[in-house]
Amino acid sequence: MVINSLLLIISILIYASFGVQNLFFILFSIISAFFAGKYINNGKHKKCAFILTIFFNIFILVLFKMLPYTKASIIAPLGVSYYTLQIVSYLVDVYKGKYEPEKNFLNFALYIAYIPHLFIGPISRYENMKTCLFGKKKLTFENILNGLLRISFGLVKKFIIADRIAILIATLTNGDAKYVGAYALASMVFYAIEIYADFSGGIDIVLGISKMLGINLEENFDSPYFSESIKEFWRRWHISLSSWLKDYIYIPLGGNRKGTLRKNINLLITFTVSGLWHGVNYIVWGILNGIFVMFGDKWKTKYKTLNRLITFIIICFLWSFYICPNPVTAINMIISVFTHFNYADFGANILNLGLNLASFIVLAIFTCLLFIYDGNKSKLLPKILNAKPETKVALIGLLLICVLVLGIYGIGFNVNSFIYSNF
Amino acid sequence: MRKLRIFFIIIIIILILLFFNRLLEPKYATSLVEGSMISQYYNESKDHEVIFIGDCEVYANFSPMVMYERQGIKSYIRGSSQQLIWQSYYILEETLKYETPKVVVYNVNAMRYSEPVSEAYNRLTIDYMKWSKQKVNIIKASMTKEENMLYYVFPLLRYHSRFDELSLEDINYFWHGKSNTFNGFLVNKNVKPVESLPTQKPLGNYKFADICYDYLNKITKLCKEHNIKLVLIKAPSLYPYWYDEYDKQIAEYAENNNIDYYNLKNYTSEIGIDFSTDTYDAGLHLNLNGATKLSNFFADLLVENYDLTNFKNDSLYEKKLIEYKNFIQ
Numbered sequence: 149m150v151i152n153s154l155l156l157i158i159s160i161l162i163y164a165s166f167g168v169q170n171l172f173f174i175l176f177s178i179i180s181a182f183f184a185g186k187y188i189n190n191g192k193h194k195k196c197a198f199i200l201t202i203f204f205n206i207f208i209l210v211l212f213k214m215l216p217y218t219k220a221s222i223i224a225p226l227g228v229s230y231y232t233l234q235i236v237s238y239l240v241d242v243y244k245g246k247y248e249p250e251k252n253f254l255n256f257a258l259y260i261a262y263i264p265h266l267f268i269g270p271i272s273r274y275e276n277m278k279t280c281l282f283g284k285k286k287l288t289f290e291n292i293l294n295g296l297l298r299i300s301f302g303l304v305k306k307f308i309i310a311d312r313i314a315i316l317i318a319t320l321t322n323g324d325a326k327y328v329g330a331y332a333l334a335s336m337v338f339y340a341i342e343i344y345a346d347f348s349g350g351i352d353i354v355l356g357i358s359k360m361l362g363i364n365l366e367e368n369f370d371s372p373y374f375s376e377s378i379k380e381f382w383r384r385w386h387i388s389l390s391s392w393l394k395d396y397i398y399i400p401l402g403g404n405r406k407g408t409l410r411k412n413i414n415l416l417i418t419f420t421v422s423g424l425w426h427g428v429n430y431i432v433w434g435i436l437n438g439i440f441v442m443f444g445d446k447w448k449t450k451y452k453t454l455n456r457l458i459t460f461i462i463i464c465f466l467w468s469f470y471i472c473p474n475p476v477t478a479i480n481m482i483i484s485v486f487t488h489f490n491y492a493d494f495g496a497n498i499l500n501l502g503l504n505l506a507s508f509i510v511l512a513i514f515t516c517l518l519f520i521y522d523g524n525k526s527k528l529l530p531k532i533l534n535a536k537p538e539t540k541v542a543l544i545g546l547l548l549i550c551v552l553v554l555g556i557y558g559i560g561f562n563v564n565s566f567i568y569s570n571f
Numbered sequence: 572m573r574k575l576r577i578f579f580i581i582i583i584i585i586l587i588l589l590f591f592n593r594l595l596e597p598k599y600a601t602s603l604v605e606g607s608m609i610s611q612y613y614n615e616s617k618d619h620e621v622i623f624i625g626d627c628e629v630y631a632n633f634s635p636m637v638m639y640e641r642q643g644i645k646s647y648i649r650g651s652s653q654q655l656i657w658q659s660y661y662i663l664e665e666t667l668k669y670e671t672p673k674v675v676v677y678n679v680n681a682m683r684y685s686e687p688v689s690e691a692y693n694r695l696t697i698d699y700m701k702w703s704k705q706k707v708n709i710i711k712a713s714m715t716k717e718e719n720m721l722y723y724v725f726p727l728l729r730y731h732s733r734f735d736e737l738s739l740e741d742i743n744y745f746w747h748g749k750s751n752t753f754n755g756f757l758v759n760k761n762v763k764p765v766e767s768l769p770t771q772k773p774l775g776n777y778k779f780a781d782i783c784y785d786y787l788n789k790i791t792k793l794c795k796e797h798n799i800k801l802v803l804i805k806a807p808s809l810y811p812y813w814y815d816e817y818d819k820q821i822a823e824y825a826e827n828n829n830i831d832y833y834n835l836k837n838y839t840s841e842i843g844i845d846f847s848t849d850t851y852d853a854g855l856h857l858n859l860n861g862a863t864k865l866s867n868f869f870a871d872l873l874v875e876n877y878d879l880t881n882f883k884n885d886s887l888y889e890k891k892l893i894e895y896k897n898f899i900q
Binding site for chain 1: 573576577580581583584587588591595690717718722727728729731732734735
């Protein structure tokens with residue numbers, strides 16, 4: 149109880165440091181959802197309370213998603229995209245009687261405002277958090293080591309891979325007309341690696357901090373670039389969002405229970421919501437993902453590697469809708485890959501994109517290590533977790549040295565915040 | 572046993588970090604040699620009667636070896652690039668921990684700067700200072716907005732990006748730096764005559780900032796406390812960065828505080844400086860020729876006006892003089 153109260157105070161203080169005015173929105177969400185949850189369980193007008201609370205919370209989220217496209221200079225409260233979905237899932241589950249509402253206000257406040265996952269997710273479910281967040285914390289040496297190890301992995305991904313690629317992406321997307329064809333293809337591939345290293349690195353840090361405190365948050369990635377279809381990719385990428393969309397949008401719409409046409413419509417609606425959740429600019433990206441998911445696994449060949457390669461290429465093309473300011477630019481970018489055969493020019497200029505040879509070598513080595521680890525995670529992870537404490541200490545030290553020496557940070561670098569903290 | 576193994580691993584990790592900390596730090600041995608000047612003082616004998624402090628106008632324009640040869644003066648230049656007045660103060664304070672000279676010569680050019688100019692210049696002055704109260708204070712006083720004390724405590728955090736530009740210099744000078752000066756004088760033999768000079772731009776306000784006066788007062792007080800004669804100078808330079816209004820303020824300050832002030836530009840003809848042969852950068856700084864002339868003049872001036880000892884035939888200085896002569900030939 150003391151640790152939970154302390155965690156809540158620390159979370160609120162850190163949250164307030166990003167803007168005291170943000171506290172108003174998160175407190176509104178916490179208070180409204182907590183009392184609505186209790187009322188829904190026993191009250192007479194539970195449907196009305198349920199709809200109104202959901203409406204107001206979603207309204208705040210949509211408002212802040214739309215504001216960047218107006219002249220308003222208001223910045224969305226930190227984590228509004230994440231905690232709103234948590235509140236919706238909680239209220240829906242309580243309304244459906246899946247579980248009893250939380251009786252302790254401090255516990256509920258901690259579930260919503262637990263600071264590590266407000267930055268970048270994952271979107272945690274109440275039933276999972278109840279046991280690990282509200283229960284007795286185990287501050288053990290093993291948890292601390294495993295947490296530090298996870299944080300070290302995250303720091304390597306963020307500072308050695310993602311922020312290094314960010315330098316290339318900044319050059320390749322600076323609007324220069326020469327960056328078409330091979331350059332466009334390179335920017336898509338680089339961005340695919342960057343966003344994965346950045347997002348999963350951030351999640352590693354969040355999970356690592358939580359692990360140190362004895363809190364086991366859900367995994368958010370499962371080697372997504374080893375997927376054999378886009379459908380599979382969405383089961384392995386941003387798992388907490390995908391599963392939330394499945395449980396609270398796709399299935400309530402009817403899922404696949406009402407025929408193929410309805411299933412496809414439901415998929416498109418779900419992925420449109422996914423795009424909208426990322427921002428109005430990402431709706432086309434969401435719909436395109438929905439279309440590829442509609443194709444399912446039907447096109448797959450018997451060769452796993454070929455399926456993975458095709459899926460990765462499609463994902464790279466889809467990321468162009470993420471990189472570009474609008475869908476037209478993204479389509480032109482993709483078309484240029486097939487119309488501008490400037491690969492020799494790209495090869496000659498690759499060292500003029502912001503990274504020198506040594507930096508490229510570092511990027512290549514660590515990207516390879518990341519993919520080797522992802523490809524063999526089922527074998528490597530248990531070995532790492534079951535390693536002797538001294539081996540873990542050595543590995544943590546080695547990774548931190550790599551980050552300190554090879555990371556992109558400090559004066560002279562434009563340090564990028566986590567991409568997904570913007571959503 | 573397990574705890575011991577973990578302890579041992581942590582020690583190894585710290586040693587590796589220290590290794591990279593040193594490896595990635597610029598050595599300032601063959602390029603940007605100005606960064607190594609402050610540290611060379613620590614290897615010197617500490618029996619100087621004259622200490623110079625200030626910016627490039629001291630380390631480029633005065634040769635202690637010439638002054639020794641001329642008048643037997645033992646002097647040292649604790650100068651560095653764009654040395655700001657608060658940096659000069661803390662460097663003087665540090666110097667006085669090692670020795671008490673009879674005369675401190677301060678070049679007033681830095682009175683023009685009321686705030687830190689750039690991180691790069693800060694680094695050239697501060698990087699190789701020994702850790703002390705003075706180093707902490709000099710960092711605090713000098714940091715630009717982007718800088719952080721941690722970057723000075725752990726240079727790795729600042730210089731990690733050098734990993735892709737490491738050279739043999741970083742290996743060769745890993746343990747010990749290279750001595751690039753003769754008692755703080757950075758020899759430059761190049762000749763670049765004056766051709767044209769920028770026009771002097773009028774300023775809105777010529778008054779030196781309060782912070783500069785504060786530190787000048789501190790320097791004055793420190794010298795008085797140690798019974799040191801403070802001498803203010805302005806080295807000769809043709810570039811129009813030193814205004815008459817500046818000169819009047821310094822002259823007034825010197826008079827009010829009973830300090831000698833010499834604007835050496837006014838003595839150019841007596842010194843014999845010819846800016847077609849005696850400058851390496853078209854009139855901004857003096858080259859070896861010019862510095863030799865100025866040092867001879869200034870050595871005479873010091874001996875005439877201040878009670879300095881003639882150390883001629885000092886074995887260490889005689890050896891240094893031979894090295895110096897061999898170097899400049």
